[in-house]
Amino acid sequence: MRSRRSNTWQDIRDRIRSNIQDRTWVPGQLIPGEAALAQEFGCARTTVNRALRELASLGVIDRKRKAGTRVAMQKTRRVSADIPIIRQQVEAQGSQYKALVLEKKMRVPAKHIRDTMGLGDQASGLYLRTLHQADQKPYVYEERWINTSTVPDIEKVDLKETSANEWLVQHVPFTSGGFSFEALRATTRVAKVLKLEPEETILRSRRDTWIDDQSVTLVWLYYLPGYQLQFVI
Numbered sequence: 513m514r515s516r517r518s519n520t521w522q523d524i525r526d527r528i529r530s531n532i533q534d535r536t537w538v539p540g541q542l543i544p545g546e547a548a549l550a551q552e553f554g555c556a557r558t559t560v561n562r563a564l565r566e567l568a569s570l571g572v573i574d575r576k577r578k579a580g581t582r583v584a585m586q587k588t589r590r591v592s593a594d595i596p597i598i599r600q601q602v603e604a605q606g607s608q609y610k611a612l613v614l615e616k617k618m619r620v621p622a623k624h625i626r627d628t629m630g631l632g633d634q635a636s637g638l639y640l641r642t643l644h645q646a647d648q649k650p651y652v653y654e655e656r657w658i659n660t661s662t663v664p665d666i667e668k669v670d671l672k673e674t675s676a677n678e679w680l681v682q683h684v685p686f687t688s689g690g691f692s693f694e695a696l697r698a699t700t701r702v703a704k705v706l707k708l709e710p711e712e713t714i715l716r717s718r719r720d721t722w723i724d725d726q727s728v729t730l731v732w733l734y735y736l737p738g739y740q741l742q743f744v745i
Contacts, residue, residue: 519555524563527553529572532583539585543573561687575688577725595686595719597678598644598652607646611675614705615641621657628720629659629727638666640676643705650706652739656731663728676729680721684728689721702734715739 519527528549531537543549546564550557564581567573575581602609618636620626626635638658644651656676658666669679697711708714715735721728 519553521559521562524553524560525566537583539583541583542580595681597681599678602646610645612643613671614643629730653705653734658729659727662726686721687723691719693717
């Protein structure tokens, strides 16, 4: 039944959780989509989306692009991490921040990148290479693809004034994503940018972000030895 009052995302979250706890929706069951829930609860679809993202982060539901949302088979603890704004990290340690755009161009990505981002065979994307500095020294090196079909406004941004990292975090309402980390030996190009010895071991992260089933960005970040990452469990 449609609600007669304006519901907050916290209200929607609690009502969905109640449906799961009283087994109106059982483990593994596909629950109604965002549009149907928004109509049922008498709220905006964005409010439902925020509630679902919270429940997904808690392991109560499982959300998969193009496959819908299901009640989790069992409650799990999940690791979560906010996407950091690198400028804020640098300034928090009392250093002066600067982003150097080393390369910026529209181009057609390699097939494995197009496949990862769900792009068509001849679809182009914005390719960026950026060096984030702390006190004029290398801090983090970034290689990034941006789907300009999803976020066309990025083409108007002066990325010398505001990094793609910061602009995307502040302006794009991501609905899902994933990340991974690996230790590897620096390639010649990466070592040169970070001013390291070739083949020195570094940490690299890979992150993809999406708005529903539309990719936003695919980025690799290369960290100097000693860089620390924080997670919430």
